[in-house]
Structures are given as structure tokens and as C-alpha cells.
Amino acid sequence: MDTQKLAKMLKALSHPNRLELYLEIARKHEASFKTGCDCFVSDIIGSLNIGAPTISHHLKELANAGLIVTERKGKFLVARVNEKAVEEVSKVLTFPHSTV
Numbered sequence: 001m002d003t004q005k006l007a008k009m010l011k012a013l014s015h016p017n018r019l020e021l022y023l024e025i026a027r028k029h030e031a032s033f034k035t036g037c038d039c040f041v042s043d044i045i046g047s048l049n050i051g052a053p054t055i056s057h058h059l060k061e062l063a064n065a066g067l068i069v070t071e072r073k074g075k076f077l078v079a080r081v082n083e084k085a086v087e088e089v090s091k092v093l094t095f096p097h098s099t100v
Contacts, residue, residue: 001088005066009089012065017050018058022081024048025068029081041070041077 013019024047028039045055059079062068066085071078 001092006089006092009065009067009085012061012067015058015061017048017054018061020048021050021055021058022062022067025062025079026081028079038073038078039080040073041079044079 013022021044024044025039028044041055041059045052048055050058059068059070059077063070067082069080069082071080
């Protein structure tokens with residue numbers, strides 16, 4: 001993973017609301033493996049003290065950084081963690097690490 005891509009991901013997570021949103025998506029993503037249900041953004045909105053327009057902005061930032069993938073299912077928006085990106089970041093941040 002190049003340093004520009006890593007910096008973009010870490011910058012996206014540096015905002016407290018985005019980090020909270022990402023962690024909530026990650027929790028729902030993990031739970032979806034057990035239940036088979038998708039992570040609907042409308043379900044997340046109720047659990048955070050952030051307005052819908054702000055959540056929409058933060059979702060776009062997380063998606064642009066490559067941390068999540070979003071998909072429309074009818075009138076609903078589904079968000080998933082980009083597992084490949086998480087694995088790449090984890091490899092870079094795990095010690096001892098090779099050059100970035």
C-alpha cells in the first residue's frame with residue numbers, strides 16, 4: 001500500500017464522527033455474517049447523534065478513502081467495510097513491518 005493511500009484512509013478516520021460511523025458500520029458488518037442481514041444506513045442513523053446530511057457527507061468521505069463500499073438496495077443504502085483495505089492497513093501497521 002502506498003503512503004498516499006494510507007494517509008487518505010487515516011485522515012478519513014481522524015474525524016471523531018467519521019470514526020464513530022465507521023466503527024458502527026464495522027459492528028453491523030460483523031453482525032451481518034451471523035444474521036445474514038445487510039447493514040442499512042437508516043439503521044445506523046438512529047444510533048448516532050448526527051444528522052442525516054452529515055452522515056451522508058461522512059459516508060462519502062469514507063467511501064472515497066476506500067474504507068467502505070456502499071450500494072443501493074431499492075430506496076435503502078447499504079454500507080459494508082472494505083475488508084481488503086482493512087487487511088492492507090493492518091499489514092502496514094503491524095510490527096515489524098516492511099517498507100510502505
